[in-house]
Amino acid sequence: MENTSTDIRQLNEKIHQASAFVDLLNMELGKVIVGQRYMVERLLIGLLAQGHVLLEGVPGLAKTLSIKSLSSAINAKFSRIQFTPDLLPADVIGTMIYNQQKNEFVVRRGPIFANFILADEINRAPAKVQSALLEAMQERQITIGDTTFKLDEPFLVLATQNPIEQEGTYTLPEAQVDRFMLKVVIGYPTKEEEKLIIRQNLNPDTNSSIRPVIQPSDILEARKLVREVYMDEKIEKYILDIVFATRHPEDYKLNKLKPLISYGGSPRASINLAWAAKAYAFMKRRGYVIPEDVRNICFDVMRHRVGLTYEAEAENVTSENILSEILNAVEVP
Amino acid sequence: MYNQVTKRIFLFCLLGLLLPFHLMAQQISVMAQTDTNSIRIGEQVKLQLTAILTPAQFNDANFKVAFPVLPDSIEHFEVVTRSPLDTVQDGGRHLLHQTFTITSFDSGHWQFPPLRFDVINGAAGDSAFTQPIGIDVNTVAVDTTKAFKPIKAVEAVPWNIMDYWMYIAIGAGIVLLGLGIWLYFSKRKKPMPEEKVPTISPYEVAVHNLKALKDEKVWQQGDIKQYYTRLTDILRTYFEHEFGIAALEQTSEELLANIKPVTKLNQQRDKLRSLLAIADLAKFAKLEPTADEHEACMLKAEEILEWTRPKEEPAEQSPKSENP
Structure with missing residues (x-):
């Protein structure tokens, strides 16, 4: 190789060194979490790309344990909010209470003032509570009374939804779902993994606690490097092709998808796909994005951004089916 | 005054003498006949009910004869079928017939009860009854000295080509259609074989x-x-x-x-x-x-x-x- 590309080479080396903590984190989390590598990887992508994660999976898949362990490994503050129908915005963001001794109103901060938030069963709370949380996610600041508080960085919200119980829930509107960078669908562990889970839980000797391996400031540094990861114009075009194919499938010889899609990915989808691809490249210890990175995170970034028509629902076509068709039709650079 | 009273008494007496004759004129002959008086249990008997009318009665628009309405089951007898009313002219008389097929499943000697015909002449009405009919319903004599016989085997229905006419017609139709398609395509001009353009691999x-x-x-x-x-x-x-x-x-x-x-x-x-x-x-x-x-x-x-x-x-x- 010639010296004309020293910038990328240097960046590559820098990222190779800086991203070493990913392996450390994985090793540390592996002490308590068996399997669920995919979910942990997606949490890290959200963390590095300044996004939030919507997680869909049945109860008991170590969602709380994962985010709690991640927060402990990063030495960050963790909060868990169980969303219920009677929850109020003040229960999430905080409120002003009257102090009789001082004869004044003082701010009581809500559980959202933490680095890692687990919003459990977000669809169980009414729309006003959901929007309070989602606004905080977007703006990364909270206003209580007349005072605006910046939320601590890193700030990651992991919201969960249970796919099997829809009765008495408040489905997140499309505009709100779009605020989540990733929607991750997780399944059950394998037989081998579950065997290990049983052993780990029954044997008190194996119960090991997570120790902090990095600091929140390291994550902030890593974010800067993620921003620097090189994305070629060809990759940008590839991302745009994928997103545009969800909007105008007929332009990509996918006429059969036209009646199945009610709306395609928003510009936020393109931005998030690019961000997540960069974060994924960083985690793979590369200083540049390749098409594999885009394809790898495409389903998680796009699945909640492709609206299905009644026809698609009647034919049991999922957004994953549509995205597969698109990825198989769009030319890779 | 005396003469007038005498005249009225005379008229009432005359009316009293003539009225029975008038009623007798409305009388009709009815009868019930069976084709047999002895049947085996379950066998059927034809019961014919007949009403005989004079031409004057038959042509009188106000004169009507109502035949008895037999229920499905009457005492020991069951009514199997009933025919519509039939009118026959026999010499100077008009005969009204209705035939019933009856049967009985009770063995013994049974009386078929008298049946009532209603005769209506304008506002006046009368009835006529048939004679009861005795019918012997006999059980089947079983020869207990003989051994039981096995149940008869299922008998094959004789084969008839008309039972399969629809299948034969469909088959013939398919053959004709196939023949037609073959003729159509065989008569079409075969396209000229395209010249092979050398393709680049x-x-x-x-x-x-x-x-x-x-x-x-x-x-x-x-x-x-x-x-x-x-x-x-x-x-x-x-x-x-x-x-x-x-x-x-x-x-x-x-x-x-x-x-x-x-x-x-x-x-x-x-x-x-x-x-x-x-x-x-x-x-x-x-x-x-x-x-x-x-x-x-x-x-x-x-x-x-x-x-x-x-x-x-x-x-x-x-x-x-x-x-x-």
């Missing part, structure tokens, strides 16, 4: 494009990214057309995974991997391989093409070559 296209890429001296002019983009596109297009792998829509990793089933191509896996790795770096990481690497990549592409080159079919010998 994917291998030849790839070789031609590689040569063009070499001749255009793309990397020598500094357009490294373009050079590697075209180089990989030529190979991907060749894989797609020659081996049916959707290589243009696959990433390098996916392509390397998907060539596994194609043995010939899989044998060149290492060469392809190294070529794609350098190409990806050049295309997506702004890295500029050395001139030797450019040449090496071109050489690898040519070697892959040569290795996977399809076997040429033996050329057909022209008539000229046979007769020099």
Whole structure:
């Protein structure tokens, strides 16, 4: 190789060194979490790309344990909010209470003032509570009374939804779902993994606690490097092709998808796909994005951004089916 | 005054004498007859009810005879069928008939009860009754001295071609339709055989494009990214057309995974991997391989093409070559 590309080479080396903590984190989390590598990887992508994660999976898949362990490994503050129908915005963001001794109103901060938030069963709370949380996610600041508080960085919200119980829930509107960078669908562990889970839980000797391996400031540094990861114009075009194919499938010889899609990915989808691809490249210890990175995170970034028509629902076509068709039709650079 | 009273008494007496004669004139003859008075249990008997009318009664619009309405079951008898009313002219008389088929499942001697006919003449009405009929219902005599006989076997229904006329018609219709289609297509003009245009094989296209890429001296002019983009596109297009792998829509990793089933191509896996790795770096990481690497990549592409080159079919010998 010639010296004309020293910038990328240097960046590559820098990222190779800086991203070493990913392996450390994985090793540390592996002490308590068996399997669920995919979910942990997606949490890290959200963390590095300044996004939030919507997680869909049945109860008991170590969602709380994962985010709690991640927060402990990063030495960050963790909060868990169980969303219920009677929850109020003040229960999430905080409120002003009257102090009789001082004869004044003082701010009581809500559980959202933490680095890692687990919003459990977000669809169980009414729309006003959901929007309070989602606004905080977007703006990364909270206003209580007349005072605006910046939320601590890193700030990651992991919201969960249970796919099997829809009765008495408040489905997140499309505009709100779009605020989540990733929607991750997780399944059950394998037989081998579950065997290990049983052993780990029954044997008190194996119960090991997570120790902090990095600091929140390291994550902030890593974010800067993620921003620097090189994305070629060809990759940008590839991302745009994928997103545009969800909007105008007929332009990509996918006429059969036209009646199945009610709306395609928003510009936020393109931005998030690019961000997540960069974060994924960083985690793979590369200083540049390749098409594999885009394809790898495409389903998680796009699945909640492709609206299905009644026809698609009647034919049991999922957004994953549509995205597969698109990825198989769009030319890779 | 006395004369008038006497006249009235005389008139009432006269009326009293004439009225019975008038009523008698309304009387009709009715009867019930059976075709037999002795049946076996369950056997059927024809019961005929008859009303005999004079021509004057028959032609009188106000004169009506109502036949008895028999229920389905009457004492020990069951009514099986009932015929409509029939009118027959017999000499000067008019006979009204109705026939019933009756049966009985109770053995013994039973009386079929008298049946009532209603006679209506304007506002006046009367009734006439038939005579009761005695019918013997006998049980079947069983010879207990003989042994029990087995149940008779199922008897085959005699074969009749008319039972299958619909199937025969459908079969004939299908045969005729097939014949018609065959005639239609056999009479159509056969299209002229298209002249075979010599097609260029994917291998030849790839070789031609590689040569063009070499001749255009793309990397020598500094357009490294373009050079590697075209180089990989030529190979991907060749894989797609020659081996049916959707290589243009696959990433390098996916392509390397998907060539596994194609043995010939899989044998060149290492060469392809190294070529794609350098190409990806050049295309997506702004890295500029050395001139030797450019040449090496071109050489690898040519070697892959040569290795996977399809076997040429033996050329057909022209008539000229046979007769020099």
